[in-house]
Amino acid sequence: MVTHYFRPATLHVRPGQGRWLGWRIVSNDELTVGVLALQGDVREHLAILAHCGVRAVPVRRERELAAVDGLVIPGGESTTIVKLARHFDLFEPLADRIAGGLPTYGSCAGMILLADRILDGTADQTTFGGIDMTVRRNAFGRQVESFEEHLELAGLAGPPMTAVFIRAPWVEEVGPAPEVLGRIRSGPATGRIVAIRQRHLLATSFHPELTGDARVHEYFVEMVRQSGRNR
Numbered sequence: 001m002v003t004h005y006f007r008p009a010t011l012h013v014r015p016g017q018g019r020w021l022g023w024r025i026v027s028n029d030e031l032t033v034g035v036l037a038l039q040g041d042v043r044e045h046l047a048i049l050a051h052c053g054v055r056a057v058p059v060r061r062e063r064e065l066a067a068v069d070g071l072v073i074p075g076g077e078s079t080t081i082v083k084l085a086r087h088f089d090l091f092e093p094l095a096d097r098i099a100g101g102l103p104t105y106g107s108c109a110g111m112i113l114l115a116d117r118i119l120d121g122t123a124d125q126t127t128f129g130g131i132d133m134t135v136r137r138n139a140f141g142r143q144v145e146s147f148e149e150h151l152e153l154a155g156l157a158g159p160p161m162t163a164v165f166i167r168a169p170w171v172e173e174v175g176p177a178p179e180v181l182g183r184i185r186s187g188p189a190t191g192r193i194v195a196i197r198q199r200h201l202l203a204t205s206f207h208p209e210l211t212g213d214a215r216v217h218e219y220f221v222e223m224v225r226q227s228g229r230n231r
């Protein structure tokens with residue numbers, strides 16, 4: 001299995017024109033990455049994705065969803081996002097695309113929405129699901145509205161990342177499939193999982209869109225690009 005990735009710049013091919021071992025090489029500017037724009041930090045995610053070189057578009061309608069190669073589900077309020085998704089007839093199409101392999105990154109409320117199981121949800125709270133994990137809402141305690149941590153994340157080069165947590169969830173239990181990318185390193189929540197990936201799905205408890213550090217988005221864009229390689 002070939003595990004490394006051939007960058008167009010290295011091969012001197014023009015975007016979209018290269019072929020290598022039968023794979024189409026996809027460059028970032030060919031990718032359309034959506035941000036679910038029902039509620040939350042939509043603008044911040046769009047700005048970082050644009051900085052990563054992809055076409056970044058808000059997604060509110062089914063036809064907009066159909067046009068994206070990857071999707072970010074921003075932080076906000078998970079119950080509200082689900083209500084609005086149903087209102088806009090997006091819930092089922094979105095759950096279907098996620099189940100069908102659409103690369104999706106969920107931050108904070110977005111992490112909750114990608115969890116197969118949740119704790120401390122409202123009685124009838126549903127999620128899109130996809131990651132074999134149990135996520136606890138508002139896990140760090142209601143008295144801790146927000147805080148910052150320095151995190152080392154697997155797969156991200158460079159110094160520890162400053163991670164901002166706002167009424168954040170953590171991953172309480174995880175099945176065999178997901179890969180844990182980051183844990184809290186100090187304080188009472190030491191060891192709690194706050195970044196995780198399962199195949200085409202990525203989730204963080206924190207909000208990388210608020211700190212001007214593009215590494216999580218770059219990592220996600222790379223996931224989108226890899227998944228687009230065979231199209």
Ligand code: GLN
Pocket residue numbers: 074075076077078079107108109110112137138166167168169
């Ligand atoms: N506590 C929120 C929820 O349950 C998530 C908070 C956030 O996204 N910043 O949806």
